[in-house]
Amino acid sequence: MLLTVCAGGCAPLVAEAPFPARPDTVQPGDLLGPFDGRVLDAATGKPIAGAIVWVSWGFEVGRGLSAPAGAVTKSVETDSDGRYVIPRLAETPDDQRRVARFTLVVYKRGYTAYRSDRRFEDISPRRDFSQTMNLVKLDRFPVGASHVRHVRFVGGSGPLKVALAPEIMQASLELTEAAALGSEGGDKGGRDEAPRALLDATPLLSVDELRAATGYTGELTVDRLGDLPRSSTYDSKHFRATGKPESYDAAVRVWKLPTAKMAESRYVRLVAELPGAEVRDELGDKSVRAKEGRLLGVAVLDRERAAVLQLSCGADLCRDHDQAVALLRRILPRVDRLGLSTTTTPTEEEAPSKEKEPAEEEPSPSKDDQQFRLRPPELRR
């Protein structure tokens, strides 16, 4: 019996913790906390700073058969030594509500998240979480693993959801790809998912051709834009002028989608994100020109190819919009040549470097990238 009548106030009703107080004891922990632990890179053993540690105390009401009755959440970040401390729950529930569960999630971009109640790999219940002195070892997020599945696993709210936003975008792309392949749903729950084939934008434009078209003679390095993840429907090329400001750079984005309608939808969204977009419809089925500072942009929809292309060109590389339009017109038919590749390039999906932050699966945009894209895509319409 969980309920009693209290004249002068009762201690909060708290379920028994399903985890021990410490790793070296079988004594049950306290669901109310406090909690502490350390977050390490599973491969290197080094501490991970800046990981989000998000916790939730879930309340229920009713006896035996009950209903959700709110929650208290808290979020902290690990310090430079990878340590976190979550203070004891201060706001204990009133009268008939009881603390039914406690959940801790550790999230760091580029790693597989950690939950106190379940493992990501095999969905089995986690048995090694402890209230204090908890040790969290984060694995790198496997290349080609399902973001749909990972987003489901992480859950959460507040700062955790904010940090997860790029993965939510990837999850959406994954579902779109799955729909295109007729395998509705990107989460089959398996742990040994084969790496997905990724769109390869390389045939669209080469350094030599960009030089020839623009007359630029300086050195150009080729990379990918870091703001959107490469997928089987999206890829990009960033031609970065060595030793020059971004106004000498160029970039191509391509979305090759399953249907014309999806392409149209993507195009509408892209146009909405482009600053100062001006409808011209001079290329493909629809096109716009855009400009922000010393960056020129052109975007085109090609329904027949179910493709959307965007070319961004610095004003010191492309003399004007007409030149950018001419370049985009030239490369548009090459969308037919684009193929999928399961190979990964060292710059984006290689095994993790021990020295770098874990951004290989989805590189964080550099400062240059952030400036160079004409406006970061946001998680809103």
Add this chain to the structure above:
Amino acid sequence: MTRTALLAAAVAATTALAPTAARAWEPQTLAGVAERAALGSSLHRRLTEAFGRPLGLYEPLTLQVPKGDPLVERFAAVDPEGGDAPERGKQTALGWLTAGVILEGVPADRGRNHFFDPSTLLGLRVGTTPFRARMAAVGQGVGTVRGVFTGANFDGSGRAAPAWVLAPRSENEWGLARFLDERERAATAVTPAERDDALGRALLAAGAIVRVLASMGDPAHVRNDFTVAYEDERDPLGRYALARWGRFGVPEPGTLPRPAPARLEELFHDDAGRGLADRTAWRFFSPGTLPPDATVPAVKRTDVDYVGNAEVRHLAAVTVGGATGRDRRYRLDARCHADYAERLLPEIGAYVVAALEHLFRGRLEATVSEGELHVVARDVALGAGTLTILGDDSEGKRTRLRAVEIASAKVGAELAKLGAPRGARRVAVVFRGVDAAGAPIVVTDELALARPASE
């Protein structure tokens, strides 16, 4: 003793004696089932194509919820650990769906309407006095003192689950009627914010509907077994599934063991016994509806054995022996729960997928060619209804341009052909009526026009 103290004592005394509201599988399990069903359905594609939502199931939608709205309190009840809790009225499309699943159990006494016995076609009916049950609800925090006297508290009875889903909005504000209204409004509302709000609410209603349907995959809910399954044993099957899979690991949806039905209620029950309630009730026991203990001849063993069949190996545990060596007692143990959950959860998932496909069925295809807008019915033949054509200005403000009464339309039939709307940046078309089978339906499509059609 004061009047309040007397009431408190009465509440405490009755708490242990009378039932409370039930919730079938744990909310986290049901949210996980609905999530996997949505991911396994065509909903993402439909949201992308017919609703013009590029991120599909991950499209962020904001609800306009004023202060004091009951939804505010209900949202606050949701534990965000599974990602279902709206934040400042914002959630993804998928999040609204799973929030709807959880909110169908908030407040708890909504669960009284999640029962349906296909052998009697009745909802929950518990053999206790209504007054005692209502008093117990107060003690358990799932009812109010006022509700004891007004009858609003759970009293051991409820509407049959299919009737609850089909009830008018005045009785169930999150049933099929609400879904259809909001789905229509998601295409016809004037501003983008209002349309976001409507789509979010449509998904909340869809989540509530599939929660009720999923309850039909709990043997206790389809065998009118409230007292033993929930009161005495506190839902051992639900607790087993939660402990084993949590929300994240619920099995993926299986194959629907029947043709897709013409009507939503047929997913619950039909005369051929193909509804989820029918299949669950006839294939599984609940703790309170096991065969009665019996004395059988010539049995001398005293160990536990199982009765089962080709589909469910551990249908019930049976202990034989006792004082005479001939007693036979049935119960459901962990092996039974494992078999039940492994069979039932994929089947529930399949029915939930079918429900989502039914709710979002049909397609209109709006195209502009040679200066004319064409609207064609796709996927589903339509019955009588109204086709409304709307246009957006440059700020997304939507106005009604024309309405056409439709008597019926086969798949591929053109519903309307008219001059492309002048000055519109986007066109929305909405059909509301019934499909060829007579089931209520709302179908929409949106078409972006790159520049005003008049130019």
